[in-house]
Amino acid sequence: MKFILHNLHMIWARLSNNGWVLAELFLVFIVMWFLCDSLGCMKYTFYRPLGYNIDHVYRLTMIQGGENRDTTLLNADKFLNILKKLELEPTVEAASLSYWSLPMSGANSYNTLTVQDTIERNGRMIYATGGYTRVFRMQENSGRVFASLPIGINNVMLSQAVVDYFKKRVPEFSLNTPLAWRGDTVNTVTQGGIVGSFRDYRYGNDAYWIFMRLGEQFIREEFGDQWAQIVFRVKPAADGPDYREQFLREIAPRLDTDNIFVADAEPYTQMQAQFEVLYGDTDKVNSQAIVVLFLLGNVFLGLIGTFWVRTRRRRSEIALRLAMGSTKRQIFFLLVGEGLLLLALVTLPAMVVCYNVGVGEFTIGRTALIATWPVEWSIIRFLLGSIGAWLLIALMVMMGIWYPARQAMKVEPAEALHED
Incomplete structure (x- = not known):
């Protein structure tokens, strides 16, 4: 609890700078939830059982002649x-x-x-x-x-x-x-x-x-x-x-x-692949996957960049803490804890927005935004998407903090303070 209160005090002391980070995390969470929901529904739809089995099944191709x-x-x-x-x-x-x-x-x-x-x-x-x-x-x-x-x-x-x-x-x-x-x-x-x-x-x-x-x-x-x-x-x-x-x-x-002859015996699994191409499902899946992965890559780079720059700017603070007797492990956990606490502060309001978007989508229009896949809207689906989004963002935050913090800790405290 003391650790959390200390981080909250640090966030409040830098509210002017942290405000932009909070706004970014808020928007990123909503986008990430949509991406996780789309990818999750796509994989679930692709792998869930059909309800019948087409393995070892063939269809005769017959022709009539003469x-x-x-x-x-x-x-x-x-x-x-x-x-x-x-x-x-x-x-x-x-x-x-x-x-x-x-x-x-x-x-x-x-x-x-x-x-x-x-x-x-x-x-x-x-x-x-x-x-x-x-x-x-x-x-x-x-x-x-x-x-x-x-x-x-x-x-x-x-x-x-x-x-x-x-x-x-x-x-x-x-x-x-x-x-x-x-x-x-x-x-x-x-x-x-x-x-x-x-x-x-x-x-x-x-x-x-x-x-x-x-x-x-x-x-x-x-x-x-x-x-x-x-x-x-x-x-x-x-x-x-x-x-x-x-x-x-x-x-x-x-x-x-x-005058009817058997010309071929086509595996039904091959028929399935051809049907999905002709019906447009393959193109739809590929297009959606490309869009999702593109957005995911942009969010990944943007969020890591934000915390990378933010951590590098605090070299003097890191040096001062080292000079005052803090260990590198303590400083690392302090920085990561602050980043995760920033994420925690925006999680609930962002989830409220995501939930209302999901409910509105299924209640009002069932457009291609979320209802692309035949997966029933439910609290479980919403929570799974939210958990996935939170974990991915948390990983990005930690990656954005870890490397620059590690580099800053290699610098001698006196050198860093002198540069500042």
């Missing part, structure tokens, strides 16, 4: 034949056929479900065969899996985000609650289960998806000659850097059906 050898076959029949043969391959763990339903593909289909005729939720429709959730290893209740969902347009499974949306508006909502398609007052939609929370893509929010299982006859009747997508999961022991080449050489020729 005339039909069997004119009785629809494209649906050919795709189903490819799927059946693919599922029999020893290296394949699971496979699925779908229409406009793959994550990170850019092809989408939407529809709207209603509860009690007034509560609506628009969601992405997932038209897929039963192996879809196994291929992507989505979270399911063991007693209500997608593969056992009855076939038909009035049987669905909902993603957790859709369920949570309805529960907020209808507290008694459950798996037994009847649903309806918007505009359909005759048919009732039955829920078959819930698929755990996941995101459409790495930088997206929790996905609002509505799953519908496809059967062979349903595919023929409803999709006919439309183009399908086929994905499959390879057993981990069979997968490797050369699997794609091996697949095209040994397996793909066996899958060809009539």
Whole structure:
């Protein structure tokens, strides 16, 4: 306590000089909080789990060429034949056929479900065969899996985000609650289960998806000659850097059906990278990272420079303290303590400003200032950003004091006093 009071007295005695330092630290804290918040949200968004797994997952690239050898076959029949043969391959763990339903593909289909005729939720429709959730290893209740969902347009499974949306508006909502398609007052939609929370893509929010299982006859009747997508999961022991080449050489020729041929098996991790580039996420991340690092570098140099110059100007004071019997260790801790106390004095008012900026951003506009990343605003997020900002600034203050103070202490006290 005596140490703190002594430093407060020193700060007050030099208030005219310290006022500018306090103002600088106040502004630097706000900027640093924003930088820490941005970097933290960026890393959290990048590394948090998707909610499904795309490792060892491949998507078939198929091409159609020449005339039909069997004119009785629809494209649906050919795709189903490819799927059946693919599922029999020893290296394949699971496979699925779908229409406009793959994550990170850019092809989408939407529809709207209603509860009690007034509560609506628009969601992405997932038209897929039963192996879809196994291929992507989505979270399911063991007693209500997608593969056992009855076939038909009035049987669905909902993603957790859709369920949570309805529960907020209808507290008694459950798996037994009847649903309806918007505009359909005759048919009732039955829920078959819930698929755990996941995101459409790495930088997206929790996905609002509505799953519908496809059967062979349903595919023929409803999709006919439309183009399908086929994905499959390879057993981990069979997968490797050369699997794609091996697949095209040994397996793909066996899958060809009539005039539809398998041209490639693209790893889904590669699809993810391509999607993020095309969707603009890669550019957004790179731009934000460059801006953040540029500002961080400028703050770093500016703050260190301020305390560097401030410490060098106190050579005579350091010399006098050495002459009066203070040790170098005591002087160093005195200077660092003063710098950290200056930071502590501005921390609370700066945090108030930061908190109000954050609340205002999420309440008023959700512009690109802070709400760039899909991370929910919370006290924990605010405190983590504040702690990170305080520690970084404290490190800069110590670095700005340490070297010039060390150089000043090497000078003989009499010499320094004589120069002064």
